[in-house]
Amino acid sequence: MFLDVSGFTKITEAATSGGHYGVELITNVLNRYFGDVDKIIKPHGGEIVKYGGDACLIILPINDRQLPDMQQLCREVLEQTAVLDVRFQKEYGFGFHIHGAWGIGPVKLCVVGEPKWHLDYYLTSPALEAVYELAEKAEADELLGPACEIPPTPYLLEPQKLPTSRSANLFLPQDIVRKLSLQSNPAELRNASVLFIKLVPTQSDDIDPEDYQTVYRKVQSIVVKNMGVINKIDYTDKGYIILVTFGVPFVYGNDIFRAFTVAHRVSRIRRTGIEISVGITYSNAFFGVIGAPKRYEYGIIGNAVNIAARLMNFAGPGEVCLSKELLPYLVGRFETHYLGSTSLKGIKEPLDIYKLVRELPPRWGNLAQEYDSDPLIYDSEAFAGLQHGMSSDDGFLCVIHGSPGTGKSQMAYKLCKPYWDSEPAFQMFVAEPHYSALRLEIFFSSMRQELGIIHFRDEFDSITAWAKSKGIIFDEKMLKELVFGRPSSVGRQEAALQTVLEMLTHLYPEGRILVIENYHYFDLQSRRLILQLVRHKLYQRDKVIITSLDMIKDEALQGFDIREVKLSNWTLDTAQEYIRHFVPNITSHASQRLFSISRGNPRFLRDLLSHIQKHWAASSDLITHQIIEDMRTQGLLPDDLENLLQAQYESLPPDEQLYIRLASIFGKPVNLSEVEPLFTRYDFARTVAASESLLAKGILKYEETDVQLISFVNPLFSETVYRS
Structure with a gap:
């Protein structure tokens, strides 16, 4: 049986106009209603197995082919609803009505997720589809049924034993466990980022549970590592859906940007037979404990959910649709396209819908902001020669080298800009100072940037599956030895490096311009792989731009025409x-x-x-x-430059100075959730706010990972403050 509140939008509008009192109103109305429903269905053996905001799904067992008296049960539910209608009219000034449907048939319950984070479950069956479809036709105060009478299945699946650790909390995200430990009955109206993710089967009517588990674990990993919460998964009239929130039950800072990063990463998940669409918005909603006294959840109701769901339905396979509230947070990182506007029940203003077009190359937004209006001071004839090389049909390698601050990045940007709107355009890879202490960073960062691989041990099978799909023949054991730093011999290491090189040639395919910034920061293995990759690109007549402190001279590039651009301080x-x-x-x-x-x-x-x-x-x-x-x-x-940076630092507010000091001491890109325990003397909320301000000022930038690392735009800034 599926029950849904009729006209609940009017109730939420009345609640939001009442401020914090509205939180109590929504809680009282829904929890009283769900409590009454629970009392009615219990004698019939029923149980509320899923809540969906103001809706609920009830399962009633058929024992010895004896059906519950559904007509009597429906009468009892409607009679109690009529009582609530009178009571709510008197207490709050609005009526209360429900509609729904019921049917008969077997139901499959699937438990998914990683126990180390939390488990979740969804229910699916043709009977449920029929019930949802019939419920759409029901009027207020009408419960239709039976929607179907599917014979019992001749066999039942053997139930699998579940882990017993963390007992009841096994099905709750850790943030919700923490919230419930601080407040027994939390309820609040607030703005938050909400994602609606839809999984669509393409090869059958439903998704195989093993395939769902594979996709769900990837989604769960991305969400958890970006400090989000999977609030709900379900199979509803909308299909297979996953509801994700950022900014509730706790605010961590940068919630909107982290939410969009997750939306983008999730849309790139690939699984044969499953297509993924994502809708994302930032709006107000009610968050709190919803349900009956002995069967409740930490739920979400309101505009944010309705808007995200509508955006999800506009998104095609592999697409992300968003509302305009998110646009200011995406400048310089993502390119979007306006699709149009639509009306939405309960919202006065039309909903403007945008689609994510593509992610900008790392640092492209920063470079555009810095150099778009900055004139290029360079010999015009020589620059025209470089532009001719970029547009020619032959392979072209330009190495721009010079001491720090002489304009290498600006030159690379000016050469690439004319090709930004072409397709395929170019791929940019920017090395940071700390890369020199790492190993194989061109491989690891490329996998993160191009395939969305974050946890290499957990996702090693995904890497090998992708490589095999590209026709790459390799020894899996040798590759694993190299990737995880345990090659048993030089010969095995060399063979594995060739496999990595072949992978890189597929990640940076023919026809795209390749830009390598700060070549000098790479580790030795990465430098070697880069030069072999460049050689491969030149054989394909592709264009490559490299910036470095010094000119690159290597036998791997012998025989190719290299355009050297040596930059120095100005006259x-x-x-x-x-x-x-x-x-x-x-x-x-x-x-x-x-x-x-x-x-x-x-x-x-x-x-x-x-x-x-x-x-x-x-x-x-x-x-x-x-x-x-x-x-x-x-x-x-x-x-001098260091004194200039020191003066810039001293002009900042105290909280921002504190953040820069902490980040400079930390000495590498900062993940706020990891840094918090190291600096327990400081107010973490103020530290987060300072980081957001510094990002807006262009002093800090995001790294290209899912764990949301933040680093300095100018590494010398960090070094200057640290030395002071």
Whole structure:
């Protein structure tokens, strides 16, 4: 039997207009109703097995082919609903009605999930489908049935024994266990990120439980590692659905971005016979304990659920649809496309729907923000030659090298930008300073970035299955030895490295421009693999751009035409041309002084000019040499890059300074959930808020992983603060 409250939107509207009182109202109404239903069905042997916001699914056993008296049960439920209708009209000023349906047939209950996190379950059967379909036709105060009379199955599945650890909490996410330990009956109205995930079978009418378990474990892993909560899984009139929340029952910071990262990763999960669609929004909802006194759950009801469900239905296979509230959080990381708008029951304004088009290459958003309006100071004829090489039919390798701050990233960005809108476009890989202490990082990071592999030990079978699907022939044992750092001989290591190289050639396929930033930061094994990959790309007549401190000379590249771009600090004339572009009202003597301070380093000079514009309020006044000297005397104009970064640090609010100090001590990209126990003296909520502010200011950035690592845009910032 499936029961649903009629016109529940009006009840939630009345509740939200009442502020916090509305939380108590929703709780009282639903819990009183579910409690009464539970009392009615218990004598018939019934049990509420699933809640769906204001709906519930009831199972009643058929013993010795003896059916429960369903007509009597329906009468009792409707009579009690009529009592509640009178009571709620008197107490709250609104009526209360339900509708639903019932049917007869076998039901399969499937338990899924990783016990180390939590288990969950769903029920499926043709009988349930018939009941849901009939319930849609029921009017208020009407319970239709039977929807079907499917004969009992001639055999029953042998029940599998479940783990017994954590007892009743085995089916609850850890955050919900923690919430219930702090509050016996939590209830709140708040904004949160909500994901609706739909699994659609493509080869039959339903999903094989083993296939569902495989997909669910991947979803669960992604959600848990990004500090989200799987609130519910179910098989309903919408199909196989998974409901995920971020920001409830606890706020961890960056919830919206982490939610979208999960949506994007989940949409990329591949399993033969299953298609995945995702809807995601950020809106208000009720969160709290819903149900009967002895059968309840931590549930969610409200606009956020309805909007996410509608967005999910707009999304095609492998797609993510989102609401416009999320757009400001995706700038520089994802490209979206407006699909249109639709109306939604209970919401006055039309719902604008956007679709995720693609994820931008790492750092692309930061590079665009930094260099779009920044002129490229380079010989125009030489740059035209590089552009010709990028557009030619032959293979093309450009190595841009030079000391820090000389414009390598800017040059790479300007060469790539014309190809951003082409398809296929390019793939960008950016190395960080800590990579040099790692091993095989080009392989591990590429797997994370291109295939969404995060937990290599748990997902090693997924890697090998993908490799076999690409026709790669390899020794699985040797590959495992290399990946997990235990090669038994040099020969076995070399053979495994060839397998890794073949994998990389499939991850960076023919026809795409490959950009490798900060080649000098890679570990030795990765450098070797990169050069062999570059050689392969050049044979395919692809285009490759590499930035590095030094020119790359290796026998792997012999025989290929390499365009070398050596960048260095600017001359006085070049620096003055650049200064006048941003500060036209500056004297020649003053620009010479800035050149002297910066020693012609492009990055330092750019930061100096930004610093002057920030502290020199009279932007239309002439800037003279004396003004520059006065700013230096007052400490407003640092005389080297580290002092400039130190001045930037000192201008930040105390909480943001604290975060930068902690992150600098930590010494590598920060995962907030891992750092929290290390700094117990500090207010973690304020630390999280500081990180969000620093991300917005462009001082910090997200790394390309599912655990949401945060690092410095300019690594020298961290080093400067640490040395101070």
